Amino acid sequence: MNPPTPRPQPIGRLAEATGLKVPTIRYYEQIGLLPSPPRSQGNRRLYPDSAIARLRFIRHARELGFxxxxxxxxxxxxxxxxxxxxxxxxxxxxxxxxxxxKIARLTALGEEVSQMIAGCRQSSVRQCRVIQVLADHGQCLGEHLAGSVKINEK
Amino acid sequence: MNPPTPRPQPIGRLAEATGLKVPTIRYYEQIGLLPSPPRSQGNRRLYPDSAIARLRFIRHARELGFxxxxxxxxxxxxxxxxxxxxxxxxxxxxxxxxxxxKIARLTALGEEVSQMIAGCRQSSVRQCRVIQVLADHGQCLGEHLAGSVKINEK
DNA sequence: GCTACAATCTCTAGCGACTAGAGAAGCAAG
DNA sequence: CTTGCTTCTCTAGTCGCTAGAGATTGTAGC
Incomplete structure (x- = not known):
C-alpha cells in the first residue's frame, strides 16, 4: 500500500551501485562535488536516490578523462x-x-622509444642503443620533442 | 700550459646547460638520482662536468616519459x-x-567525446547531448570503457 | 669599504585525484 | 554478550616536481 518510498542508502550500498570506492565518495563530498547527505542517529551518511545518479555522472565523466x-x-x-x-x-x-x-605527444614518444628498442642488439650496455640514445639527445629521431615539450607531464 | 681543467660549475650554470630548473636539480639530488657534489666554502654546490651528462640523460629520459x-x-x-x-x-x-x-585508451576517449560534441545542437542543457551522455552511461559508444578502466588515471 | 642586487642555501607546503591505514564507534546476527 | 562487518574521522602517502619564505653568500659598481 505504501508508495514505493526508496529508503536512504548507506555509503557502502552507494559504492556498490556506482562502482566507486567508499573513500572516493567521501572525498567527493569533501571537495563539494556531492552534497553532504543527512546522517543517521549513529552519524552514518544516508543517501537519497539522487546521489546515485550524480555519482554515476561523475564516474562517467572521470572515465572520459574530465x-x-x-x-x-x-x-x-x-x-x-x-x-x-x-x-x-x-x-x-x-x-x-x-x-x-596527448595522443600526438604519446605517438611521437612511442615512435622514438620503439626506434631505440629496434636498434638494440641485446649485447652489453656499452653497445646498447637504448642507453646510447638516452645519453645523447642528438641521436634521437628528431627535434620534435625539444622546446615544445613540458617535461613534467606524462 | 694548464691542461684544460674544467672548473666545477654552480647549480645555475648547470641548469642552463641542461635545460632543467635549479630546484629540479636539487630535487634529483635529494632523491638520489644525482650524486651530491662537493660544496664551496660558502656551502654552494660545485658540479663536475660529468653532472651535465647525467642530467641530460635524465632529462631526455623524462621527456620520453620514463x-x-x-x-x-x-x-x-x-x-x-x-x-x-x-x-x-x-x-x-x-x-x-x-x-x-595509453594511446589506445585516449583514442577511445577521444572518439566518445567527439561523438558527444557532434550530437550537441547547442540549445538548452535539457537537450544537450554532452550532459545527457554523461548522465546516462548507456548512451555512450560502447562498453569498452567499463570494467577494464582505471578511473584514476589520465 | 659600502651598497645593491643576483644567486644560492634550507625548509616547508602545494598540486590532482585519490588511496591506505589507524583507531574508535555503531550495528546485526547468533 | 560476543563476533565480525561497516562506517566514522583523521592523517599521511602517492608522483614529479613547483612555489615560496627567509637566510646567507657572492659579485659588480662606486
Whole structure:
C-alpha cells in the first residue's frame, strides 16, 4: 500500500551501485562535488536516490578523462537544465583538444622509444642503443620533442 | 700550459646547460638520482662536468616519459657498461607497451567525446547531448570503457 | 669599504585525484 | 554478550616536481 518510498542508502550500498570506492565518495563530498547527505542517529551518511545518479555522472565523466573542475561545472549545468549548453560544449571541446594533443605527444614518444628498442642488439650496455640514445639527445629521431615539450607531464 | 681543467660549475650554470630548473636539480639530488657534489666554502654546490651528462640523460629520459624509478635503473646500467643490456631493453619495452595502451585508451576517449560534441545542437542543457551522455552511461559508444578502466588515471 | 642586487642555501607546503591505514564507534546476527 | 562487518574521522602517502619564505653568500659598481 505504501508508495514505493526508496529508503536512504548507506555509503557502502552507494559504492556498490556506482562502482566507486567508499573513500572516493567521501572525498567527493569533501571537495563539494556531492552534497553532504543527512546522517543517521549513529552519524552514518544516508543517501537519497539522487546521489546515485550524480555519482554515476561523475564516474562517467572521470572515465572520459574530465578533470574534477570541469565536472563541477558540468554538474552545475546539469542542475540548471534551462540554461544554454554552450559552456558544456566548450568544456567538451577543450577536453577533446587536450586528448588529441596527448595522443600526438604519446605517438611521437612511442615512435622514438620503439626506434631505440629496434636498434638494440641485446649485447652489453656499452653497445646498447637504448642507453646510447638516452645519453645523447642528438641521436634521437628528431627535434620534435625539444622546446615544445613540458617535461613534467606524462 | 694548464691542461684544460674544467672548473666545477654552480647549480645555475648547470641548469642552463641542461635545460632543467635549479630546484629540479636539487630535487634529483635529494632523491638520489644525482650524486651530491662537493660544496664551496660558502656551502654552494660545485658540479663536475660529468653532472651535465647525467642530467641530460635524465632529462631526455623524462621527456620520453620514463618514470624516475626506471631512470634510476637505466642510470645504474649506464654506470656499468660491461653488463648486459637486456634489462634496459625490457624497461624500454615495458614503457613502450605503456605508451601504446595509453594511446589506445585516449583514442577511445577521444572518439566518445567527439561523438558527444557532434550530437550537441547547442540549445538548452535539457537537450544537450554532452550532459545527457554523461548522465546516462548507456548512451555512450560502447562498453569498452567499463570494467577494464582505471578511473584514476589520465 | 659600502651598497645593491643576483644567486644560492634550507625548509616547508602545494598540486590532482585519490588511496591506505589507524583507531574508535555503531550495528546485526547468533 | 560476543563476533565480525561497516562506517566514522583523521592523517599521511602517492608522483614529479613547483612555489615560496627567509637566510646567507657572492659579485659588480662606486
Amino acid at each position: 578533470e574534477i573542475e570541469s565536472i563541477r561545472q558540468l554538474l552545475d549545468m546539469a542542475d540548471h537544465p534551462d540554461q544554454s549548453c554552450a559552456d558544456a560544449d566548450s568544456i567538451a571541446r577543450r577536453h577533446l583538444a587536450d586528448i588529441q594533443s | 618514470e624516475i624509478e626506471s631512470i634510476r635503473q637505466l642510470l645504474d646500467m649506464a654506470d656499468h657498461p660491461d653488463q648486459s643490456c637486456a634489462d634496459a631493453d625490457s624497461i624500454a619495452r615495458r614503457h613502450l607497451a605503456d605508451i601504446q595502451s
